[in-house]
Amino acid sequence: MMKMYGIKNCDTIKKARKWLEQHQIDYQFVDYRQDGLSSELLATFSQQLGWQNLLNTRGTTYRALPAETKANLTEQSALALMQQQPAMIKRPLLQVKDTYILGFNAEQYEKLLED
Template identity: 85%
Template sequence: MIKMYGIKNCDTIKKARKWLEQHQLDYQFIDYRQDGLSAERLAAFSQQLGWQNLLNTRGTTYRALDAETKANLNEQAALALMLQQPAMIKRPLLQLNERYILGFSNDIYQQLLED
């Protein structure tokens, strides 16, 4: 079963969910805000994908951080920020068995069908 992690009102999440539904792929959606996200799960994501890849530096939540906080980011600090403010996690995060895909791309999702 495919699991999709994200925030339901995110435009990219909406595109990814629509794509999965159009291709009749069953998936479970886990909303960081409604369903929560454990520190253990986030650490597992970080181990698989790298905390720098998980951190959504394009979002307004990240951009609102002061320069000192941004300059002093390390894995521990970044994961703590992402737990406090899930909008700072790049999305969607798709999990298929032990395979993780970050972000949405028609081409990458199409490969998912072929694998």
């Protein structure tokens, strides 16, 4: 089963969910805040997508970090921040079998579902 990870009140999540529902595609939604996020799953995301890609640097949570914290980020410290504050993870994160996609792009979703 396809899984979508994110935060339910995120506008991009809402667009992606609406798209999947309009195309009658079954999926499981996992809300980082309600359902939690294990460090093992976060590490898998990082391995598959790269921690720099996973980190939402455009969000207000990241921008509120002290400059020193942002300047000294490593994979370990970034994953710890994302674990503590899941809003720092780019979303949606779509998992179809062993394929992971960050963000919502209708054409990318269509291509993935054709395969």
